[in-house]
Amino acid sequence: xxxxxxxxxxxxxxxxxxxxxxxxxxxxxxxxxxxxxxxxxxxxxxxxxxxxxxxxxxxxxxxxxxxxxxxxxxxxxxxxxxxxxxxxxxxxxxxxxxxxxxxxxxxxxxxxxxxxxxxxxxxxxxxxxxxxxxxxxxxxxxxxxxxxxxxxx
Amino acid sequence: xxxxxxxxxxxxxxxxxxxxxxxxxxxxxxxxxxxxxxxxxxxxxxxxxxxxxxxxxxxxxxxxxxxxxxxxxxxxxxxxxxxxxxxxxxxxxxxxxxxxxxxxxxxxxxxxxxxxxxxxxxxxxxxxxxxxxxxxxxxxxxxxxxxxxxxxxxxxxxxxxxxxxxxxxxxxxxxxxxxxxxxxxxxxxxxxxxxxxxxxxxxxxxxxxxxxxxxxxxxxxxxxxxxxxxxxxxxxxxxxxxxxxxxxxxxxxxxxxxxxxxxxxxxxxxxxxxxxxxxxxxxxxxxxxxxxxxxxxxxxxxxxxxxxxxxxxxxxxxxxxxxxxxxxxxxxxxxxxxxxxxxxxxxxxxxxxxxxxxxxxxxxxxxxxxxxxxxxxxxxxxxxxxxxxxxxxxxxxxxxxxxxxxxxxxxxxxxxxxxxxxxxxxxxxxxxxxxxxxxxxxxxxxxxxxxxxxxxxxxxxxxxxxxxxxxxxxxxxxxxxxxxxxxxxxxxxxxxxxxxxxxxxxxxxxxxxxxxxxxxxxxxxxxxxxxx
Ligand SMILES: Cc1cc2nc3c(=O)[nH]c(=O)nc-3n(C[C@H](O)[C@H](O)[C@H](O)COP(=O)(O)OP(=O)(O)OC[C@H]3O[C@@H](n4cnc5c(N)ncnc54)[C@H](O)[C@@H]3O)c2cc1C
Numbered sequence: 001x002x003x004x005x006x007x008x009x010x011x012x013x014x015x016x017x018x019x020x021x022x023x024x025x026x027x028x029x030x031x032x033x034x035x036x037x038x039x040x041x042x043x044x045x046x047x048x049x050x051x052x053x054x055x056x057x058x059x060x061x062x063x064x065x066x067x068x069x070x071x072x073x074x075x076x077x078x079x080x081x082x083x084x085x086x087x088x089x090x091x092x093x094x095x096x097x098x099x100x101x102x103x104x105x106x107x108x109x110x111x112x113x114x115x116x117x118x119x120x121x122x123x124x125x126x127x128x129x130x131x132x133x134x135x136x137x138x139x140x141x142x143x144x145x146x147x148x149x150x151x152x153x
Numbered sequence: 154x155x156x157x158x159x160x161x162x163x164x165x166x167x168x169x170x171x172x173x174x175x176x177x178x179x180x181x182x183x184x185x186x187x188x189x190x191x192x193x194x195x196x197x198x199x200x201x202x203x204x205x206x207x208x209x210x211x212x213x214x215x216x217x218x219x220x221x222x223x224x225x226x227x228x229x230x231x232x233x234x235x236x237x238x239x240x241x242x243x244x245x246x247x248x249x250x251x252x253x254x255x256x257x258x259x260x261x262x263x264x265x266x267x268x269x270x271x272x273x274x275x276x277x278x279x280x281x282x283x284x285x286x287x288x289x290x291x292x293x294x295x296x297x298x299x300x301x302x303x304x305x306x307x308x309x310x311x312x313x314x315x316x317x318x319x320x321x322x323x324x325x326x327x328x329x330x331x332x333x334x335x336x337x338x339x340x341x342x343x344x345x346x347x348x349x350x351x352x353x354x355x356x357x358x359x360x361x362x363x364x365x366x367x368x369x370x371x372x373x374x375x376x377x378x379x380x381x382x383x384x385x386x387x388x389x390x391x392x393x394x395x396x397x398x399x400x401x402x403x404x405x406x407x408x409x410x411x412x413x414x415x416x417x418x419x420x421x422x423x424x425x426x427x428x429x430x431x432x433x434x435x436x437x438x439x440x441x442x443x444x445x446x447x448x449x450x451x452x453x454x455x456x457x458x459x460x461x462x463x464x465x466x467x468x469x470x471x472x473x474x475x476x477x478x479x480x481x482x483x484x485x486x487x488x489x490x491x492x493x494x495x496x497x498x499x500x501x502x503x504x505x506x507x508x509x510x511x512x513x514x515x516x517x518x519x520x521x522x523x524x525x526x527x528x529x530x531x532x533x534x535x536x537x538x539x540x541x542x543x544x545x546x547x548x549x550x551x552x553x554x555x556x557x558x559x560x561x562x563x564x565x566x567x568x569x570x571x572x573x574x575x576x577x578x579x580x581x582x583x584x585x586x587x588x589x590x591x592x593x594x595x596x597x598x599x600x601x602x603x604x605x606x607x608x609x610x611x612x613x614x615x616x617x618x619x620x621x622x623x624x625x626x627x628x629x630x631x632x633x634x635x636x637x638x639x640x641x642x643x644x645x646x647x648x649x650x651x652x653x654x655x656x657x658x659x660x661x662x663x664x665x666x667x668x669x670x671x672x673x674x675x676x677x678x679x680x681x682x683x684x685x
Contacts, residue, residue: 123361126351127476132314
């Protein structure tokens, strides 16, 4: 299969991205959720890079530079140290990398259900909103006028 | 060549739509050129599972990030607040949050009352009938009796309090501070062919239900039925003038990129506080070497953007989050000038219901509050749907060094010079911001929130683009007169947010539209002597 290097990550970049996604959000048996490196979630992440592609590539480049090679190939302790340094450096590319992972993770059906929410778009079903108790306004209704009178022109 | 029209309106947003509808009754031939497209309700993000992600993509509030072919870039590097807008039929109302406060009577008299900036040449009483007319046309929900405003009637009942609103209400009552359900252009009943709100939540990037009043579904259908022509995908490059120094029409690029000339008897600009000065400056000619209508030198100056700190905190129960319109309550407790404070003027507090699942994760991670690793899940579950957030809508006063100019390098897709903004936050505004932040922290604490976090300047401005072609009686100190006509060019009018003299501490669209209706009415009253 041929890939376009301007819009598709290389296999090495892809491996590092998956690895960093799994470190950011690992699976949790306690909460019954997959990690962000889950196959379906990771496929969504790579398919959704779109206008963020350049920033993500830049972030992965910085990660590889900090690793002195492939981040995914480091041993666990070294990976943790590099990930910490990577986060401490911050920057716009890291913010983008984090966002592209989070926006796909938190729309996965399994994750959404684990939060006791329905996996669906807002439209057309919408949501119910309770009216609330408008008598809470009574003390405000009782206040004198607050706007300032203006002098005649 | 196109046939001459009586009225050429440029821009179809909040003010362009209102002025088009109001003038339609005159039977003049009216044409509106709009650089953007119609947007379909089925295109809005809340139709799909990627609805939150699209707020960072094709429905981002920044034109630079959104970068649709219909957008133009803005160089806002030299400003702590970035420009937000939408370019399409409906303009900024496609992307607005539909919070719809009016300016207060004191906002029009800041020099007389507080000794700063300038008084407006119009006042609340003059605009009152136009506020009411606009409320009817846009369809406003709200509750009469707010002690912060002169009496007004709203066509629809207010948005529900919900769980989040109840939490704020109790906190505000505990503190003894004013709060009230906001005026909002979200339909709480069926209204003028619009469906009732069903709490999709994501009002800002467009309402798939059509419950939010953007002008493409309020004013425009009425204006078009009354005979106004609206031509989308037409980007105006410059206003032309004739040997008498009058506007003669506009040169624009049509949907195919072909340059065309549209002759007109009268031109009305409605391109907003960035687009209008850009167009006037791009219309410089040998007759008007500093830009059109710029003998005062004030075109582009006095840009006001409304600094808008946000304070958030988290409570011990799940509340409404993004499952309802984001804004539904305001407080005017600190709106009017108080001589005991170290700043003049004031601000509105806006109470947010919370945010969505994805956005909670993104915004918390961005400020280092959502860790990587196993702890991520536990921390996240203490955040999601537990957020309370208060926005502080600060009035910034006009200052000439805050301005729009033409960028020497940046251009749009038609090669037209793009705007550049230079903006700094003044000392008065900074003190106001800190005062508001401290009050918001008190409210959140009274509501039982902890884990508080403040962003002093949000990444993008609230999309309030004001003051860059101000109105006034003195031609040396203003660009348009008291009824919107340019001092220098007697058949050129401006009706958008650029004519504001000061900014008030409120979201501006209600007042922008009331002013546009007032100017249209002034035009109608003077038709026989309009260009004298
Ligand atoms: C994210 C966001 C949230 C907001 N929330 C609120 C809110 O809750 N309440 C509130 O009151 N306000 C809100 N606003 C602000 C509101 O959208 C604006 O105040 C209002 O739309 C401004 O009206 P206007 O007529 O001045 O210009 P706009 O509505 O911006 O219309 C200008 C139009 O002119 C067109 N145009 C510009 N240049 C050209 C050209 N050269 N040729 C052809 N067409 C051109 C543009 O494409 C655009 O459609 C928000 C804005 C944003 C972006």
